[in-house]
Amino acid sequence: MLRTLVKNQIIENILRPQNFDSKLGHKKFSILILDKSAMEIVNSCLSLNEVFEEGVTLVEDLTKCREPMPSMEAIYVMAAVPDSIDILIRDFTRQSKHFPENSYKFGHVFFLDVCNDELFNKLAKSSAVNYLKTLKEINLSFKPVESQIFTVNSQDEGNLKRTADGIASFCAASKINPTLRFHTNNAQSAEICYQVDQTLKDIQSDLTTQAELVVIDRSFDLISPLLHECTLQAMASDLTDFHNGIYRYKGDEDETKEIPLDENDPVWLEVRHKHLADVLKSVPKLTKELQQIRGSSSTNKSAKEVQTTIRQLPAYLKKKSKAEAYLNLAEECREKYFGSLDKIILFEQDMAIEHTPEGNELNDSQTVNRLSTFMSPEIPTDTRLRLILIFLLTIGKEKDEQFLNRFIRHTDIPDDEFKVIQKMLNWRDGSRSSPFHRRRPPPEDERYPSSRWDPKLRNLIQDIQQKRLDERGFKFLGQKTISENRAATSARYGGGLIGRPKERRKIIVFVIGGITYSEIRTVYEMSEQTNTTIILGSNTVLTPSQFLMSLRSAC
Numbered sequence: 166m167l168r169t170l171v172k173n174q175i176i177e178n179i180l181r182p183q184n185f186d187s188k189l190g191h192k193k194f195s196i197l198i199l200d201k202s203a204m205e206i207v208n209s210c211l212s213l214n215e216v217f218e219e220g221v222t223l224v225e226d227l228t229k230c231r232e233p234m235p236s237m238e239a240i241y242v243m244a245a246v247p248d249s250i251d252i253l254i255r256d257f258t259r260q261s262k263h264f265p266e267n268s269y270k271f272g273h274v275f276f277l278d279v280c281n282d283e284l285f286n287k288l289a290k291s292s293a294v295n296y297l298k299t300l301k302e303i304n305l306s307f308k309p310v311e312s313q314i315f316t317v318n319s320q321d322e323g324n325l326k327r328t329a330d331g332i333a334s335f336c337a338a339s340k341i342n343p344t345l346r347f348h349t350n351n352a353q354s355a356e357i358c359y360q361v362d363q364t365l366k367d368i369q370s371d372l373t374t375q376a377e378l379v380v381i382d383r384s385f386d387l388i389s390p391l392l393h394e395c396t397l398q399a400m401a402s403d404l405t406d407f408h409n410g411i412y413r414y415k416g417d418e419d420e421t422k423e424i425p426l427d428e429n430d431p432v433w434l435e436v437r438h439k440h441l442a443d444v445l446k447s448v449p450k451l452t453k454e455l456q457q458i459r460g461s462s463s464t465n466k467s468a469k470e471v472q473t474t475i476r477q478l479p480a481y482l483k484k485k486s487k488a489e490a491y492l493n494l495a496e497e498c499r500e501k502y503f504g505s506l507d508k509i510i511l512f513e514q515d516m517a518i519e520h521t522p523e524g525n526e527l528n529d530s531q532t533v534n535r536l537s538t539f540m541s542p543e544i545p546t547d548t549r550l551r552l553i554l555i556f557l558l559t560i561g562k563e564k565d566e567q568f569l570n571r572f573i574r575h576t577d578i579p580d581d582e583f584k585v586i587q588k589m590l591n592w593r594d595g596s597r598s599s600p601f602h603r604r605r606p607p608p609e610d611e612r613y614p615s616s617r618w619d620p621k622l623r624n625l626i627q628d629i630q631q632k633r634l635d636e637r638g639f640k641f642l643g644q645k646t647i648s649e650n651r652a653a654t655s656a657r658y659g660g661g662l663i664g665r666p667k668e669r670r671k672i673i674v675f676v677i678g679g680i681t682y683s684e685i686r687t688v689y690e691m692s693e694q695t696n697t698t699i700i701l702g703s704n705t706v707l708t709p710s711q712f713l714m715s716l717r718s719a720c
């Protein structure tokens with residue numbers, strides 16, 4: 166489990182060594198200072214209470230104005246970038262009229278990644294180095310989003326070297342010696358693979374676990390980021406105030422409530438990848454449980470029962486809050502779906518699959534007529550834009566100019582938005598047609614009509630698993646190192662990334678440009694179905710609105 170892996174490294178390699186005094190036999194106390202990247206990493210796997218238990222008295226943001234505490238030692242965790250180095254130096258060279266002492270007594274510095282020679286020399290030549298007791302590169306420049314999902318490079322998007330450093334950091338932390346493959350149609354994937362290979366050689370870490378690492382670009386599947394996904398986690402992220410594992414909603418008295426829904430919650434693990442229709446089937450059970458919880462707080466109780474209730478109060482309140490949150494989330498998604506999206510989602514699926522649920526193939530004239538019914542100004546611009554893009558990527562892909570001119574004339578979508586459409590078409594044309602989509606046709610497809618599309622990642626992983634991935638389209642970097650005989654792998658390291666008792670085959674796919682919640686769901690489904698540990702990484706996790714924003718920013 167990636168979050169447990171990173172959590173243990175932060176505690177055992179950063180916090181505990183600095184805050185435990187072997188002579189005194191108890192903890193010392195220090196300030197923890199984090200930059201943006203480190204803040205995201207720490208927050209993804211540690212609660213504040215867990216940080217404080219390790220002798221940290223205060224957590225500070227490196228980039229913000231901080232009150233000097235010259236009697237305290239400080240632990241810095243940060244990326245090795247110029248701005249952060251400059252702030253670190255200032256913290257220990259502040260003797261002036263306004264700041265007669267340094268910000269802290271001493272510093273312990275942990276770089277998330279490799280510090281290049283130029284920055285290292287700048288720090289070494291400054292007087293700040295006299296106050297630094299620790300200076301280490303810890304190779305932890307990736308964020309564990311979930312047990313099998315990670316992201317890198319949140320602070321400097323578009324920098325291929327930093328992206329590669331993040332992937333190499335993940336491999337080093339996980340003790341993975343990867344066989345690298347890149348998409349020959351994409352120069353970025355090749356460059357990242359070369360950089361990962363070089364960085365791992367420079368790190369010279371003890372890499373004991375084999376895995377296949379394939380690097381691809383978002384252009385391999387441009388449809389998945391545009392579709393409304395009808396499973397709970399995806400809908401919550403797309404349509405509600407659910408971000409970074411925290412769900413925010415209005416309570417009974419119109420107060421804003423915040424509830425964590427993450428992998429620490431067994432209910433969330435059970436329902437996050439379920440279709441909304443299946444989630445709604447469990448609502449009566451949740452409602453009954455909530456009524457029972459409320460009923461257990463009846464005022465007609467004896468003194469002994471009241472004492473028992475008081476002792477159980479924290480657990481009772483937590484259970485009540487979670488039940489209310491799930492009911493509210495299910496209802497909010499249901500309202501959004503049946504309020505305006507049910508017909509739109511069905512049409513999206515028809516275009517993506519290029520067939521109706523009954524198996525009838527769509528033609529362009531029929532599809533344009535259906536599309537025109539969703540071009541009303543009452544429908545949000547983003548929703549209409551997504552429909553047009555899906556159409557041009559599927560049914561209308563052979564007649565771009567004809568249909569684009571028609572949309573410009575007959576819709577009131579702002580002219581600037583058509584730059585987004587043109588950007589998408591250029592992106593599509595810059596990459597060859599993706600081979601990764603083998604549709605499950607009706608009547609074999611027994612899924613809900615609103616969830617017939619398979620992300621192309623599914624077919625890519627299947628090709629990797631069945632050793633049929635085209636070696637001309639996906640070249641190996643250097644020699645193949647994955648042994649055909651898996652039994653030869655040492656049993657000592659059989660636990661792998663998520664602590665399994667037996668050695669499992671490991672596949673890592675890194676997508677440059679963002680991953681979707683439908684792809685995240687696919688990874689977990691295929692891991693369970695094939696007894697394979699599949700890890701998915703990227704620069705970011707995308708919702709459809711974020712995908713459109715990235716297209717706009719690129720125009």
